[in-house]
Amino acid sequence: MTVLLLADHDHHTLSEATARALTAAKQTGNDIHILVTGSGVSAIAEAAATLEGISTVLVADDPALAANLAEPLAATILSLAGQYDTIAAAATSVGKDVLPRVAARLDVMQISDVIRVITPDTFERPIYAGNAIETVKTADPVRVLTIRTSAFNPAPAGEGMAEIKTIAVPQNTWRTRFEEETVTKSDRPELASAKIVISGGRALGSADRFRDVLGPLAERLHAAIGASRAAVDAGYAPNDLQVGQTGKVVAPDLYIALGISGAIQHLAGMKDSKIIVAINKDADAPIFQVADYGLVGDLFEVVPELEKALG
Amino acid sequence: MKTILVPVKMVLDANVRPRVRADETGVDLSGMRLSINPFCEIAVEEAVRLKEAGQAEEIVVVSIGPAKAQDTLRQALAMGADRALLIETADSPEPLAIAKLLRAVVEQEKPDLVILGKQAVDDDCNQTGQMLASLLDWPQATFASAISVEGDRLRVTREVDAGLQILSVPLPAIVTTDLRLNEPRHCALPNIMKARKKPLTVSNPADYGVDTARRLTVIAVRPPATRKAGIRVSTAAELVSDLRQTGVL
Numbered sequence: 001m002t003v004l005l006l007a008d009h010d011h012h013t014l015s016e017a018t019a020r021a022l023t024a025a026k027q028t029g030n031d032i033h034i035l036v037t038g039s040g041v042s043a044i045a046e047a048a049a050t051l052e053g054i055s056t057v058l059v060a061d062d063p064a065l066a067a068n069l070a071e072p073l074a075a076t077i078l079s080l081a082g083q084y085d086t087i088a089a090a091a092t093s094v095g096k097d098v099l100p101r102v103a104a105r106l107d108v109m110q111i112s113d114v115i116r117v118i119t120p121d122t123f124e125r126p127i128y129a130g131n132a133i134e135t136v137k138t139a140d141p142v143r144v145l146t147i148r149t150s151a152f153n154p155a156p157a158g159e160g161m162a163e164i165k166t167i168a169v170p171q172n173t174w175r176t177r178f179e180e181e182t183v184t185k186s187d188r189p190e191l192a193s194a195k196i197v198i199s200g201g202r203a204l205g206s207a208d209r210f211r212d213v214l215g216p217l218a219e220r221l222h223a224a225i226g227a228s229r230a231a232v233d234a235g236y237a238p239n240d241l242q243v244g245q246t247g248k249v250v251a252p253d254l255y256i257a258l259g260i261s262g263a264i265q266h267l268a269g270m271k272d273s274k275i276i277v278a279i280n281k282d283a284d285a286p287i288f289q290v291a292d293y294g295l296v297g298d299l300f301e302v303v304p305e306l307e308k309a310l311g
Numbered sequence: 312m313k314t315i316l317v318p319v320k321m322v323l324d325a326n327v328r329p330r331v332r333a334d335e336t337g338v339d340l341s342g343m344r345l346s347i348n349p350f351c352e353i354a355v356e357e358a359v360r361l362k363e364a365g366q367a368e369e370i371v372v373v374s375i376g377p378a379k380a381q382d383t384l385r386q387a388l389a390m391g392a393d394r395a396l397l398i399e400t401a402d403s404p405e406p407l408a409i410a411k412l413l414r415a416v417v418e419q420e421k422p423d424l425v426i427l428g429k430q431a432v433d434d435d436c437n438q439t440g441q442m443l444a445s446l447l448d449w450p451q452a453t454f455a456s457a458i459s460v461e462g463d464r465l466r467v468t469r470e471v472d473a474g475l476q477i478l479s480v481p482l483p484a485i486v487t488t489d490l491r492l493n494e495p496r497h498c499a500l501p502n503i504m505k506a507r508k509k510p511l512t513v514s515n516p517a518d519y520g521v522d523t524a525r526r527l528t529v530i531a532v533r534p535p536a537t538r539k540a541g542i543r544v545s546t547a548a549e550l551v552s553d554l555r556q557t558g559v560l
């Protein structure tokens with residue numbers, strides 16, 4: 001059973017999502033090849049080779065792959081597809097964009113957001129914003145999977161014995177043109193892999209207050225910052241901070257929800273956190289139903305007290 | 312653009328808490344409020360705005376599902392779509408089958424643009440738009456938060472994990488909507504009345520020669536593990552002390 005795993009990276013570092021997806025991939029097959037795509041990605045390929053359980057690193061290095069556009073990326077994956085029983089990717093924005101394009105061409109029904117591998121053809125995945133868990137078995141000859149990374153621990157680093165091979169990238173006149181990218185820069189831990197996440201909701205009231213209230217606390221706890229949809233819609237935080245059904249799904253050791261009421265769409269993105277703390281002035285807010293520790297109070301008073309108590 | 316095609320799905324209303332059936336066969340929809348999938352509503356709104364801005368002549372909406380999905384199509388018509396197609400099915404086909412049916416509809420209607428929701432909030436698959444683009448061999452721009460027409464191309468801002476990415480795709484193309492693309496309008500009563508008179512044709516998958524048999528067998532649908540009730544603390548100091556005891560701080 002050979003598995004092709006798409007590496008997720010930002011051209012500087014291999015993301016932790018890749019190591020987490022690898023853990024799932026290892027449960028679906030015994031020979032894992034990892035595909036590193038992009039432009040100038042030899043350092044990423046070397047990093048991928050150090051992951052435990054990878055036998056081969058395939059490198060598709062071409063300027064057309066620099067922006068992860070679905071057309072050339074799908075064509076590259078499809079050029080290799082015949083050799084694999086399973087094609088998998090982390091359910092990141094790139095994986096979600098490209099894998100259905102691969103699946104449809106292979107006439108395969110993709111299984112999205114795998115949270116558990118029961119056997120190599122039977123999987124669990126959340127539906128209805130995680131309010132139900134579906135167990136599905138596929139009869140397709142090839143399995144195309146996206147992996148919900150918060151459900152799997154990262155695979156450890158190994159001996160780095162994987163063979164690195166360069167593959168030919170399909171050439172074509174790709175129609176999609178990359179124009180520009182706005183990357184949110186932050187020195188804080190990455191939201192998807194942080195041990196502590198502090199999220200803010202609409203109660204923060206403005207972008208300035210969102211930054212001023214959450215920033216110092218996040219700094220103190222070395223935490224990533226997240227946001228509810230309401231806070232992102234209101235412009236208090238950028239879209240890449242959104243935690244929820246359609247944003248990022250996180251499962252940190254500690255999740256602190258500040259002024260978040262707890263709509264089911266938000267809970268879908270954080271309810272697998274190990275410890276949940278909710279601070280909200282509405283004692284009836286649904287967030288308290290999933291919180292291990294609830295504090296009813298005005299977050300503008302509680303957060304400074306929290307910082308003081310932390311010392 | 313002449314025609315924009317907008318596929319829409321009827322789902323359990325996003326504000327209703329799903330109840331899993333005791334026999335583990337699925338989520339109980341009987342007697343529940345069913346509504347247009349929120350991402351599909353955003354797709355209809357965007358198409359109507361493009362038409363209102365003079366960028367498109369006609370909006371066709373299509374739904375694949377039970378007869379009751381006509382309600383969803385009527386809502387799209389009330390928002391400003393011109394005509395509707397229902398491909399009637401007993402259950403809800405998988406995204407691959409939906410994409411094959413939509414390919415057949417695209418071949419018939421020849422739209423310049425197909426706008427779809429990025430995911431349905433029932434099965435949360437996030438596949439149909441990408442699959443349709445693949446089957447048609449069209450370019451795609453998924454998770455859109457802004458769209459503008461530039462000649463025979465679309466400039467699309469996409470919400471990606473790292474921030475925002477802007478792409479330019481030539482038409483015809485597939486766009487899938489993210490939450491912040493627009494805020495859908497409320498339908499005024501006169502528009503709801505007018506929508507009743509707009510054309511809605513009903514067909515079935517066999518008319519398009521598409522096999523909708525499922526590829527995935529659903530073995531069980533179960534409720535998720537529940538979290539045990541927590542405790543209330545009254546001060547920040549108490550919270551920090553409790554968290555320190557757990558070892559997380």
